[in-house]
Ligand SMILES: *[C@@H]1O[C@H](CO)[C@@H](O)[C@H](O)[C@H]1NC(C)=O
């Protein structure tokens with residue numbers, strides 16, 4: 001299913017989903033285009049498949065609506081937006097044969113009414129613009145829309161109020177447009193959503209906690225201007241990929257993050273204004289392969305619980321205020337490919353960590369390790385340590401190890417592997433470029 005051409009980044013997710021904490025059911029394979037450059041209509045939603053199931057699994061077909069869906073003979077109001085449309089798709093928006101002729105619109109049969117209608121919109125990378133290019137005119141007529149992908153256009157305005165009434169909508173990609181204002185709370189009504197990509201807009205204010213209660217697989221809200229303490233229920237998210245990078249979030253990383261241990265694979269807190277210590281609950285993320293908290297103001301010791309991140313490949317703690325020692329147990333993690341603690345105040349590394357430095361896995365430049373090159377000046381380090389306030393006085397934060405045993409037994413094997421391990425395919429980092 002993943003063999004696609006011209007797509008910048010295609011993610012095939014196939015994973016197990018825990019239901020009721022016990023039973024495990026294969027979850028539908030999803031194809032996700034992050035800002036895809038696909039020129040052809042893709043992906044085709046297949047209504048025959050189960051809609052992506054929030055637990056417990058829903059029936060395969062939605063219950064028929066009382067009102068049959070209209071077969072659209074016109075797209076919503078396909079008056080092309082004014083202004084240049086470099087990709088030229090609006091030139092094709094003429095005549096009545098929308099499903100056959102109109103580029104950017106994808107049709108499919110709606111099962112309960114057995115009629116062909118517009119099921120998806122793919123305007124990715126079309127650079128559509130115009131003075132009044134709003135979503136309303138596109139969405140309001142499209143009652144059976146399953147996906148709306150509009151990466152890299154010039155949409156403005158607000159999200160239509162009735163977006164939650166789109167009974168099939170499961171993917172909404174509004175990334176890299178000109179949306180502004182508060183978080184589009186309207187999307188919280190779209191209960192079928194599994195993919196919500198709002199990155200690279202200028203939304204500001206707060207992210208409502210309810211967004212972490214949607215049954216999402218992917219939530220990208222990076223590169224906006226959200227400013228708030230991260231909601232305490234962040235760990236309720238079912239997202240596999242979570243990017244909060246490049247906003248203005250403040251406060252600590254919520255301890256609830258450990259609740260996402262059954263699902264969370266990659267999480268980016270990169271470049272916010274987060275403070276406090278890393279909660280030991282991060283160590284519960286036993287499936288995670290990417291954790292990036294770089295460029296914040298986090299402090300304290302690196303918690304020993306991180307040794308439980310059995311799958312971790314890319315661990316970035318750079319540009320914070322972590323100090324003293326990198327736990328040897330963390331350097332023994334079996335899957336580390338890139339462990340960056342540069343630009344902190346680490347003063348000591350043991351033999352296992354030194355091995356990782358030698359093999360190029362661990363980057364400790366610009367710390368306070370007097371016997372290594374490329375460190376901060378002594379004056380800089382002295383200043384930091386003499387002003388150091390005791391932080392994270394809860395000892396559990398530092399010493400509690402939530403997994404039954406660490407992975408130190410694998411260190412020899414692991415350190416051999418590190419030389420040859422290729423860079424991981426990090427999916428959520430794709431979200432950090434606008435397209
Ligand atoms: C854009 O919308 C505004 C406000 O609704 C309206 O006054 C203006 O005439 C519209 N411009 C165009 C080009 O349609």
Ligand SMILES: *[C@@H]1O[C@H](CO)[C@@H](O)[C@H](O)[C@H]1NC(C)=O
Pocket residue numbers: 292294316318338339340423
């Ligand atoms: C390791 O990760 C850091 C932070 O994410 C990144 O800046 C750096 O380029 C990576 N190093 C390698 C060798 O991939």
